[in-house]
Amino acid sequence: MKNIVILGSGTAGTIMANHLTGDLPKDEWTISIIDPLKWHYYQPGFLFVPFEMYDPEEIRKPIEKFIPKGVDFINKEADVILPEENTVRLKDGTNVNYDILIIATGSDIAPQETEGMKGPCWRKDVFDFYSNDGAIALRDKLKDWEGGHLVVHITEMPIKCPVAPLEFAFLADSFFKDKNMRDKVKISFVTPLSGAFTKPKATAVLQHLLTEKNIEVVPDFYIEKVDGENKKIVDYGGREVEYDVLVTIPTNMGNPLMERSGIGDDLNFVPTDKGTLQSKVKDNIFVIGDATDVPTSKAGSVAHFEAEILLDNIKSFIRGEAFKEEFDGHANCFIETGNSKAILIDFNYEHEPTTGSFPITGIGPMKLLKETRMNHLGKLAFKWIYWNMLLPGRKIPLVTPNMSKAGKDIED
């Protein structure tokens, strides 16, 4: 028997386990998945928790529920990857040998990377919403907050779901309007980027919405430290922004396991071929989802698209053939804009988000880069799709792993 080992049972790892188990001969391959955690969180749901649109209980399910039958779930923490020995050593000293390793350990917030962020003010008036505990703490803070300066802040790129901070600002605007206290809240969006988003056309649309919703943008702000005592953030150029509540997206980093194994970059992301998803560490190590350093968004949709490509490539690798599939960086994101509306964007390494239409079976064509109620319904429907179609690795009709240009207003 040969072994495929998957590190991480988040979105990417779980989808891969489901793909592989349906595809590889069971008498030849053992599939194992290593993860020390108990809960699988529907991470797009964290955004809605602070505004009480989702209850924390409805966005988590036991990890085991999604591990397919026949896959060995090793509910333990990995200590180190030993590429030369084709082994993952667990914290309890056990060695797990592999013929093929798939790294799907994701990314996580690292507030300790910024001076003063994780000080006494952490989760008192400095919050994140990229974790279950953070989203809940922020919900409790906003519940009876009487107003002041709300600063939504990005520490540095790349971050998981790069549109989430904008969505947070938009939803905050709606939230305080609904509570009849928008006039008591100043909302600022502080970013190291030169504008609202990373791609020019989408930035223009989003910038317009920010202005309309009276959200101030502070661009080119690269934070040096949080001064918790005086409630202000300071950038390396000496600029200061004062806050009453700071909602920050801390530095995002890959799993510390990569640093221990000596195979990560500065941020513990694993150097990966952006087309084949083979690691640059060793040929029998592949990487998927947020754990890679490929230049596309860190998002569940990307992991989903990558999974289909990676399955084909792993099968080619097993047969000793050349890779046939190349991932194009396809990402697809709903952007909540508040007031029960959303924008849908679809893009890849080469083509930035543009206007046009996007087909989804059962829901209908969605308008791209336009604010509609239909897109908002699509975003809400996505929770069901995630648990029932995406994680089990079912194909979502008409949505192709590489980006389709059909329906898009692309200027060539």
Add this chain to the structure above:
Amino acid sequence: METQIGGSSVEVTDEGYLKDINQWSREVAIGIAEKEGVTLADDHWKVLEFLQNQYKNGTPLTIRSVGKSGVCSIKELYALFPDGPLKKSTKIAGIPKPVSCI
């Protein structure tokens, strides 16, 4: 578009980045720096050289990576190239605007 910088004719993007690093020279760098309000001294040149090497190696450029390089700290990078140091320094180094922002 084509423009005159530091006595040479060079192709630049709408934002003023050189389209071809081969058209870069110390004179061109001094010319771009002047427009950006920067007077180049030894410390600036060290950063420019580091950025060009990183670019030639295909390593994505981030402020963090410059800070960890040992060439200068992030604070010093800001002092050398105030307001958007990476955007300014890459422009002067004749390399494309970093796409570290995804």
